[in-house]
Amino acid sequence: MTFTREKDFGTPAASGEAVSLTIDGQELTVPAGTSIMRAAAMVETDIPKLCATDSLESFGSCRLCLVEIEGRNGYPASCTTPVAPGMVVRTETDKLRKLRRGVMELYISDHPLDCLTCSANGDCELQDQAGAVGLRDVRFGYEGENHLEGCKDESNPYFTFDPAKCIVCSRCVRACDETQGTLALTVDGRGFASKIAASQDEDFLSSECVSCGACVQACPTSALIENTVIEKGTPDRAVVTTCAYCGVGCTFRAEMRGEELVRMVPWKDGKANHGHSCVKGRFAWGYARHNDRIVNPMVRGSVDEPWREVSWEEAIGHVAREFRRIQNAYGTRSIGGITSSRCTNEETFLVQKLVRQGFGNNNVDTCARVCHSPTGYGLKTTFGTSAGTQDFDSVQHADVILVIGANPTDGHPVFASHMKRRLRQGAKLIVIDPRRIDLVRSPHIEASHHLPLRPGTNVAMLTAMAHVIVTEGLVDEAYVHERCDRDAYAEWAEFVSDPSRSPEAIEELTGVPAQEVRAAARLYATGGNAAIYYGLGVTEHSQGSSTVMAIANLAMATGNVGKEGAGVNPLRGQNNVQGACDMGSFPHELSGYRHISDAETRALFEKDWGATLDPEPGLRIPNMLDAATDGTFKGIFIQGEDILQSDPNTRHVAAGLAAMECVVVQDLFLNETANYAHVFLPGSTFLEKDGTFTNAERRIQLVRKVMEPLNGYADWEVVQLVANAMGLGWGYTHPSQIMDEIARLTPTFAGVNYDALEQRGSVQWPMNEAAPDGTPMMHIDHFVRGKGMFVVTDYVPTDERTGPRFPLLLTTGRILSQYNVGAQTRRTANVDWHAEDRLEIHPHDAENRGVRDGDWVSLRSRAGETTLRAKITDRVAPGVVYTTFHHPDTQANVITTDFSDWATNCPEYKVTAVQVTPSNGPSDWQKSYRELAEASRRIETAEPAE
Amino acid sequence: MMNTREHLIYMAGQIFRNFASRGEEAAVSATAEHLVLYWDPHMKAQALDILDDPEIDLPEPVRAVFGKLRVAA
Numbered sequence A: 001m002t003f004t005r006e007k008d009f010g011t012p013a014a015s016g017e018a019v020s021l022t023i024d025g026q027e028l029t030v031p032a033g034t035s036i037m038r039a040a041a042m043v044e045t046d047i048p049k050l051c052a053t054d055s056l057e058s059f060g061s062c063r064l065c066l067v068e069i070e071g072r073n074g075y076p077a078s079c080t081t082p083v084a085p086g087m088v089v090r091t092e093t094d095k096l097r098k099l100r101r102g103v104m105e106l107y108i109s110d111h112p113l114d115c116l117t118c119s120a121n122g123d124c125e126l127q128d129q130a131g132a133v134g135l136r137d138v139r140f141g142y143e144g145e146n147h148l149e150g151c152k153d154e155s156n157p158y159f160t161f162d163p164a165k166c167i168v169c170s171r172c173v174r175a176c177d178e179t180q181g182t183l184a185l186t187v188d189g190r191g192f193a194s195k196i197a198a199s200q201d202e203d204f205l206s207s208e209c210v211s212c213g214a215c216v217q218a219c220p221t222s223a224l225i226e227n228t229v230i231e232k233g234t235p236d237r238a239v240v241t242t243c244a245y246c247g248v249g250c251t252f253r254a255e256m257r258g259e260e261l262v263r264m265v266p267w268k269d270g271k272a273n274h275g276h277s278c279v280k281g282r283f284a285w286g287y288a289r290h291n292d293r294i295v296n297p298m299v300r301g302s303v304d305e306p307w308r309e310v311s312w313e314e315a316i317g318h319v320a321r322e323f324r325r326i327q328n329a330y331g332t333r334s335i336g337g338i339t340s341s342r343c344t345n346e347e348t349f350l351v352q353k354l355v356r357q358g359f360g361n362n363n364v365d366t367c368a369r370v371c372h373s374p375t376g377y378g379l380k381t382t383f384g385t386s387a388g389t390q391d392f393d394s395v396q397h398a399d400v401i402l403v404i405g406a407n408p409t410d411g412h413p414v415f416a417s418h419m420k421r422r423l424r425q426g427a428k429l430i431v432i433d434p435r436r437i438d439l440v441r442s443p444h445i446e447a448s449h450h451l452p453l454r455p456g457t458n459v460a461m462l463t464a465m466a467h468v469i470v471t472e473g474l475v476d477e478a479y480v481h482e483r484c485d486r487d488a489y490a491e492w493a494e495f496v497s498d499p500s501r502s503p504e505a506i507e508e509l510t511g512v513p514a515q516e517v518r519a520a521a522r523l524y525a526t527g528g529n530a531a532i533y534y535g536l537g538v539t540e541h542s543q544g545s546s547t548v549m550a551i552a553n554l555a556m557a558t559g560n561v562g563k564e565g566a567g568v569n570p571l572r573g574q575n576n577v578q579g580a581c582d583m584g585s586f587p588h589e590l591s592g593y594r595h596i597s598d599a600e601t602r603a604l605f606e607k608d609w610g611a612t613l614d615p616e617p618g619l620r621i622p623n624m625l626d627a628a629t630d631g632t633f634k635g636i637f638i639q640g641e642d643i644l645q646s647d648p649n650t651r652h653v654a655a656g657l658a659a660m661e662c663v664v665v666q667d668l669f670l671n672e673t674a675n676y677a678h679v680f681l682p683g684s685t686f687l688e689k690d691g692t693f694t695n696a697e698r699r700i701q702l703v704r705k706v707m708e709p710l711n712g713y714a715d716w717e718v719v720q721l722v723a724n725a726m727g728l729g730w731g732y733t734h735p736s737q738i739m740d741e742i743a744r745l746t747p748t749f750a751g752v753n754y755d756a757l758e759q760r761g762s763v764q765w766p767m768n769e770a771a772p773d774g775t776p777m778m779h780i781d782h783f784v785r786g787k788g789m790f791v792v793t794d795y796v797p798t799d800e801r802t803g804p805r806f807p808l809l810l811t812t813g814r815i816l817s818q819y820n821v822g823a824q825t826r827r828t829a830n831v832d833w834h835a836e837d838r839l840e841i842h843p844h845d846a847e848n849r850g851v852r853d854g855d856w857v858s859l860r861s862r863a864g865e866t867t868l869r870a871k872i873t874d875r876v877a878p879g880v881v882y883t884t885f886h887h888p889d890t891q892a893n894v895i896t897t898d899f900s901d902w903a904t905n906c907p908e909y910k911v912t913a914v915q916v917t918p919s920n921g922p923s924d925w926q927k928s929y930r931e932l933a934e935a936s937r938r939i940e941t942a943e944p945a946e
Numbered sequence B: 001m002m003n004t005r006e007h008l009i010y011m012a013g014q015i016f017r018n019f020a021s022r023g024e025e026a027a028v029s030a031t032a033e034h035l036v037l038y039w040d041p042h043m044k045a046q047a048l049d050i051l052d053d054p055e056i057d058l059p060e061p062v063r064a065v066f067g068k069l070r071v072a073a
Ligand code: SF4
Pocket: A165, A166, A167, A168, A169, A170, A171, A172, A173, A196, A215, A218, A219, A220, A221, A223, A224
């Protein structure tokens, strides 16, 4: 396969009326607003350029792209000159060639002539353009004043800035401003003295740079270049695939040199990311070939023994025998499985099929249990389907953006960049979050209202906003009348109107001034198209499902569902949370969110699978662990999920796992859960398999294999091996066949298949006869459930209360550079940004406790104790502390309790009553756990048995 | 920490409290319906055992919910 760069049209696409013109004798018609440069590129005439690239607005600084226009004087820059009707343009004349050569000579006279040894040789626009303008000689010589001695900045672990190679085209500066929205770069100085500087002329690592890579991608030379290209050389082939980190679902060109990945370059045609990326997807893929990866299956008799490497055959045979033995001894329902939101749709579908068809029960759950299960419940109840209403692009039409319980700049960075662009254009922002997240104030962005509520009071807050909207007559009556269930609305309106639910009445509870709440509610209801984006700060509460429904109520009351720029949008954490839920990973429902008790749906599957399905719902993860400690649940298959680290109340999880007789973990690394496992089946990375992921906007995208799996099998193949060892007789030879089965059995996926995905790049479900092109926006003319259902959401305070022993509220979150339990990102240079979890504490609370910045502190709740270092900041309010949970040493979940959402058991991660005291070392649990973890990871060095 | 029985009683009570604004009777029905839809058979069976265990001092609404569950079973 040959390597071709993505075509660069020089300036962004326009969308005006059709305009006809002539370029070099060729007639063409393009949308008004198109630059001459872009129009020419559309008919394969590439005008030389340096400062222009189609991901950025034109700038017009290099003067290389000059053209002649009939009837106009001079030589206008084609990148900044829009087309006009009847225009006649010439792009190649002797005069133009001479002018361009002159420009190029100036650039080259101040550029090192080391092309042959330059890392970008063959992939450099300056080199290409020098060729394109026919430069043969530099009349000015190379002896004059120049920048060739500039010092390299190698501080960033992923890319290098070499000022000697810089042509000061400012593409990087504009990329940081326009694409990323961080505004970390400037052109420092003027004229010849001008140079590129990060923040206040700091090195990249210490600057505000968030290492998104947009500048590197925009740079036409090797001034900004990926370190992997310096090390490995330029790529020779590229495969488009989908990021396996977060729910934004950025697509990338995996640029390869042979079997080696050289770099991941965000794909311009990616509908979720439009050519942008964050530090994780762009750079943090080194874990895929990390030495810690386990590539051989392993078995052990008990968790005290060292691991023994065995053949696949032996491992799979052992799993099948053990599961059948346990079922014979303890009953059909004594085993289960957990699907992974990290794996593909096809893989999660197979794991739940293994459980339902092979285990003969519905004991299947997924890590979405601990993040977005309330979204499933809440949106299904109110709107009729468990998914966000819009595509990401819809945010470009929003006038008011309400962000609640989400921190998009860290959790969903690429979407945050799109959102920030809209905010810079003037959309208004409301943030409801206990913490002052970055969005509240960042360059050129300031939230109109930040409501820093006490953790655990979301429902009271949203109901108070509803109170304002209803009592001040701001309801979109016509919409509600036409689109929603009127009785339910009347009941809800009466409920929220009660004075006890006014902002004034709940002020003391939430800690937010009533006037701010009123102002925010008015803005949301009257500011134009209003969109709500929410995250785990909504769902991971004892009233997570109620909060989701309260959000849906607000959106319906103001007519903000079913149109552009509005809607209710859950920001999904992991790459395939949406997909894992869609695929029937929950114990009570089959794919497409159909309840297992529905005989008709069951019959469909039973016929296809040739098995009788259990009509009763199965166990959720926390209930599996309860049942394990009770002695009724004895075996589990866990794919790509580290429940010991990610689930609440670690001791409870540990006790549950320790009580089982066969714990099978399939993962890339010996994760924390594997400390309690009896069988370890090595997993494969997203680079090693084919399949699909579904992102937060219901967009199904292809994951393409770019290298062979180190462990020998893609994860779906491993599940198939287990299934067949249990006698199920599956015969898939490619994941596309699994998708065909999903489509056959799931009405919302009926039109989805790999050919359609190849042709269209991506599709958004529902895609079926009624929606042959998929569905970017849902509920347009009517709600999926028919009439929108208002639900009364009474505020029920959590039972997790502060008191004299535990006076502070702990809430948790994540940071840009790390990803969830950190299994991947901790094995990359991303640790340069976040080497440990820290406890954020307000200066007052720190002072009261004699805690200084950087001190070790003990963090205690009624569930347990851990230690970590303190970070003193007023980002958190007094009385609230905050930490991330990316590092196993911190064991933040030793602290979290087993309280959970009333409807779905999604854990209440966001509220734990704690005490913080100075400390000088790890807690007893941390010490004993460390010993156990070390002992449990021993591997016997014997040759694998054949 | 709660044992499994305490946990089941707690969960049923918590679900009931979230439906309580509908009035006692409707909330009991809604809670029982929720358990039918989301609890696995073993959990439901344990709820009925709890109901029959004279040693357990069951909060009234939870007793009513588990009672309804028995009727549904
Ligand atoms: S670093 Fe690259 S993109 Fe930035 S000004 Fe220099 S040459 Fe242009």
